[in-house]
Amino acid sequence: MSVTERLYWYSRLIRLDKPVGTLLLLWPTLAALWLASGGVPDWKLLLIFSLGTLLMRSAGCAVNDYADRDFDKYVKRTAERPITSGKISGKEALAVAAALALISFALIIPLNTLTKQLSVCAVLIAASYPYFKRFFAIPQAYLGIAFGFGIPMAYASIQGLLPVSAWLLLVANVFWAVAYDTEYAMVDRDDDLKIGIKTSAITFGRFDVLAVMLCYGISLSIITLVGLNNGLGKIFLLGIATAALCAFYHYVLIKDRDRMSCFAAFRHNNWLGAAIFAGIAFDYALK
Numbered sequence: 001m002s003v004t005e006r007l008y009w010y011s012r013l014i015r016l017d018k019p020v021g022t023l024l025l026l027w028p029t030l031a032a033l034w035l036a037s038g039g040v041p042d043w044k045l046l047l048i049f050s051l052g053t054l055l056m057r058s059a060g061c062a063v064n065d066y067a068d069r070d071f072d073k074y075v076k077r078t079a080e081r082p083i084t085s086g087k088i089s090g091k092e093a094l095a096v097a098a099a100l101a102l103i104s105f106a107l108i109i110p111l112n113t114l115t116k117q118l119s120v121c122a123v124l125i126a127a128s129y130p131y132f133k134r135f136f137a138i139p140q141a142y143l144g145i146a147f148g149f150g151i152p153m154a155y156a157s158i159q160g161l162l163p164v165s166a167w168l169l170l171v172a173n174v175f176w177a178v179a180y181d182t183e184y185a186m187v188d189r190d191d192d193l194k195i196g197i198k199t200s201a202i203t204f205g206r207f208d209v210l211a212v213m214l215c216y217g218i219s220l221s222i223i224t225l226v227g228l229n230n231g232l233g234k235i236f237l238l239g240i241a242t243a244a245l246c247a248f249y250h251y252v253l254i255k256d257r258d259r260m261s262c263f264a265a266f267r268h269n270n271w272l273g274a275a276i277f278a279g280i281a282f283d284y285a286l287k
Contacts (some may be wrong), residue, residue, distance in 0.1 A: 009087040010096060013065060014058035020270050022057045024180065027273030028173050029053055029150030031223075031280050035165060035230055036158040039284025045157055053150060058124040060146070061073045062097035066090050067130030089247040122149040137203045140185070144177030145170070165226050172222035179215035179247075180269040182208060183254055186262040207227040207253055216247040223276060232283045239279015246272040 015021055029049050033041040069083045069090055082088045101123055108119055125146045132139040148170045155166040178200055185192065185201035186208060192199050204211040220240055225235045246268060253265040 006088070009082045010092075013062050013082045013088060013093055013096060014100070015061045016058070020267050021061070022054050023270045024177075024273060025053045025057050025147050025150060026050065027270075027277045028148055028169065028176075029154055032151040032154035032166065032169055033158070034277075034280050034284060035169070035226070036155045036192070039287070040151075041158070044110075045154075047156060048111070049150060049157075052104045052107050055100045055107075056122065056126060059097040059104070059131070061099035062093045062100070063127050064130045065091045108153075108157075111157045112160055113161060114162075115153050118149065118153045118156055121264045122153065125149060133197050133199065135198065137198055138178065138200045140178045140181040140200045141174055141196060143181055144174030147177050148173030162276075165230065168222050168226050172219045172226070175215040175219035175222070176269075176273075179212045179219065179250075180266050182212050182215070183262050183266040183269075184259070185251065186254065186257060187259045187266075209251065209257070212254065213247065213251055216244075216250070220244055220247070220276075227280065227283075232280065235283040235286060236279040239275050239277075239282070242275040242279070243272045246275060 011017065030046075033045060035201060065081055065083045083090055083093055105116075105119060105123075108115055123143070126149075129146050131139055132142045136142060151169045151173060152162050152166045155162055156249070182200040182204065185199035189199070189201045192202060200211070201208050220243055224237070224240050227240070248267060250265040250272075253268075255259040
């Protein structure tokens with residue numbers, strides 16, 4: 001295999017061709033940076049957290065594919081992933097993940113000790129997530145912690161502590177992740193039942209659509225509370241209302257449980273996250 005071909009398969013391993021996953025991590029992190037800084041985050045922090053989000057999501061994908069290498073071949077959507085299809089080895093995937101994690105850690109060396117300590121927790125959570133699908137009934141909740149750990153890190157890097165707002169936003173992110181990743185899991189439910197993987201779509205059963213909508217409602221309610229407590233106003237609420245409309249659109253997509261419609265709903269969560277962040281950023285900007 002040529003160097004060009006190998007790099008291509010590495011890019012597929014870390015999902016550079018699928019940026020939605022990175023954006024689902026980035027929007028909550030950016031929102032936390034804006035809220036923690038009162039709407040004026042340092043541009044260096046924006047660069048560090050944006051690159052770090054991309055790197056850690058990429059590393060997490062590599063670890064996930066390594067952990068699921070014996071399961072992915074039985075799932076239609078994942079059968080041709082780089083490790084499963086034999087394009088790269090499991091050891092290569094782990095080496096890629098380690099390299100990306102080290103680069104990500106190097107980015108935060110200038111930041112305070114609390115942020116560094118939280119980054120270690122973030123790595124451990126991200127690396128252990130794939131194995132939660134073996135025994136945890138709703139692994140999407142654990143994913144929400146992994147995907148949302150940029151939130152407490154953002155607060156720590158700016159304020160040097162972890163206020164209640166940071167934890168509330170992390171809880172909101174857990175509920176959001178359960179919502180969108182349940183939509184994702186609804187795509188693979190038949191395959192997951194055959195191979196014994198646990199997902200929220202299986203656990204919720206016929207109440208899956210209801211559970212998704214409840215999780216959206218709880219997440220948006222918590223974010224609204226945090227925003228109002230931080231002095232945000234009408235523009236922020238407009239962003240929340242737009243996000244709620246996105247959630248309703250997702251209901252329309254998933255109510256019949258069509259596989260491709262559920263996948264479309266998952267992907268559309270990028271716009272829900274963007275609406276919330278835009279509401280926060282523009283509210284601060286126009287004060």
